[in-house]
Amino acid sequence: MDKEPTTATKQRMLDAGLTLLLEQGYHGVGVQAVLDAAQAPKGSFYHHFNDKEDFALQVVDAYMTGVHAALDASLSDSSRAPLDRIRGFFELVSQGYEHDGYLGCLLGGLGQELSGASDVFATKIDWCLGYIAGRLAEPLGEARARGDLTVAEDPAVLAQRLVECWEGAALHSRLLRDPSPLPAMLDFYFRAITRVPDDG
Amino acid sequence: MDKEPTTATKQRMLDAGLTLLLEQGYHGVGVQAVLDAAQAPKGSFYHHFNDKEDFALQVVDAYMTGVHAALDASLSDSSRAPLDRIRGFFELVSQGYEHDGYLGCLLGGLGQELSGASDVFATKIDWCLGYIAGRLAEPLGEARARGDLTVAEDPAVLAQRLVECWEGAALHSRLLRDPSPLPAMLDFYFRAITRVPDDG
Numbered sequence: 001m002d003k004e005p006t007t008a009t010k011q012r013m014l015d016a017g018l019t020l021l022l023e024q025g026y027h028g029v030g031v032q033a034v035l036d037a038a039q040a041p042k043g044s045f046y047h048h049f050n051d052k053e054d055f056a057l058q059v060v061d062a063y064m065t066g067v068h069a070a071l072d073a074s075l076s077d078s079s080r081a082p083l084d085r086i087r088g089f090f091e092l093v094s095q096g097y098e099h100d101g102y103l104g105c106l107l108g109g110l111g112q113e114l115s116g117a118s119d120v121f122a123t124k125i126d127w128c129l130g131y132i133a134g135r136l137a138e139p140l141g142e143a144r145a146r147g148d149l150t151v152a153e154d155p156a157v158l159a160q161r162l163v164e165c166w167e168g169a170a171l172h173s174r175l176l177r178d179p180s181p182l183p184a185m186l187d188f189y190f191r192a193i194t195r196v197p198d199d200g
Numbered sequence: 201m202d203k204e205p206t207t208a209t210k211q212r213m214l215d216a217g218l219t220l221l222l223e224q225g226y227h228g229v230g231v232q233a234v235l236d237a238a239q240a241p242k243g244s245f246y247h248h249f250n251d252k253e254d255f256a257l258q259v260v261d262a263y264m265t266g267v268h269a270a271l272d273a274s275l276s277d278s279s280r281a282p283l284d285r286i287r288g289f290f291e292l293v294s295q296g297y298e299h300d301g302y303l304g305c306l307l308g309g310l311g312q313e314l315s316g317a318s319d320v321f322a323t324k325i326d327w328c329l330g331y332i333a334g335r336l337a338e339p340l341g342e343a344r345a346r347g348d349l350t351v352a353e354d355p356a357v358l359a360q361r362l363v364e365c366w367e368g369a370a371l372h373s374r375l376l377r378d379p380s381p382l383p384a385m386l387d388f389y390f391r392a393i394t395r396v397p398d399d400g
Binding site for chain 2: 022115116125160164172176181
């Protein structure tokens with residue numbers, strides 16, 4: 001029997017880590033649970049990771065690889081209006097949540113659990129959410145240039161609010177194990193920045 | 201020396217629990233840390249609480265006692281317009297966050313950490329956030345009746361969005377250890393529901 005490449009073992013541990021961290025949180029997950037879920041040989045954890053913190057940070061990186069792919073796929077679609085591209089991004093994110101059973105956002109989960117005690121995680125998660133906001137600021141700026149927005153704020157500021165709104169809706173979705181807050185929040189946000197009320 | 205009443209010991213453990221749970225999360229806090237922080241005698245933890253889950257649920261209840269007081273104090277102030285009363289509530293909440301060093305919202309923190317694995321906490325935290333939304337729906341309804349709102353949604357729905365928006369901003373505040381996302385989100389939200397754009 002061929003020996004499995006260690007990169008495949010590592011990837012299985014990262015994949016298992018995403019599910020376990022979403023369900024149980026950082027402190028709820030032990031090394032043995034990762035090995036068991038990944039069917040990885042004993043000893044392989046510390047072959048690939050310095051410690052559990054290093055592991056969780058690499059799970060976040062793996063999660064962000066998926067986020068990058070979703071951003072690239074949705075925001076590059078120039079056949080859609082800029083705000084529709086943003087909606088397309090969050091639709092891809094929502095599909096990920098559905099796949100996980102509506103456990104919310106890993107970034108929000110680890111950010112809440114760990115950022116009180118760990119500057120490493122506070123900085124990491126803030127960077128990740130700030131990166132997403134930075135990417136979303138581009139189509140927001142484009143939307144403004146086209147005259148699609150009815151608010152005057154800087155697109156970078158609007159993008160920060162959008163990510164915060166989404167994280168709050170993702171928490172609610174996690175509590176309910178239900179997607180309903182997610183599109184409701186997008187509707188609220190997009191109307192807030194584009195609405196032209198009735199005259200009156 | 202008089203023996204301290206056990207209710208005072210219990211209250212000190214609950215007070216210490218709020219700080220510890222905000223900083224370290226549920227799994228990061230052990231019974232001994234609670235006893236140490238509260239300077240409580242060994243054995244008193246299990247005199248007052250069945251287990252750590254019971255303790256954390258009672259910390260949430262104690263937190264909600266403060267929320268109730270803030271809701272009562274701010275929402276009953278009939279000298280202020282309904283939306284100003286809501287802003288007054290979140291100003292009181294923000295003062296609590298400042299006192300804690302901007303560690304965000306205990307409900308969002310425990311909700312994120314625990315609701316993936318614990319239906320007890322998912323249900324409890326969802327109830328708490330839903331209760332706050334229910335209280336905020338009243339002045340939102342009053343604002344609508346006065347003609348202060350420029351959106352048509354049900355006040356109960358608007359209140360849910362408001363609590364979600366706040367929780368997302370509280371996460372960002374926690375990551376940054378800085379209050380700035382909190383008033384920024386309130387400004388965004390209130391403008392979203394009251395804005396009368398320029399004609400055009």
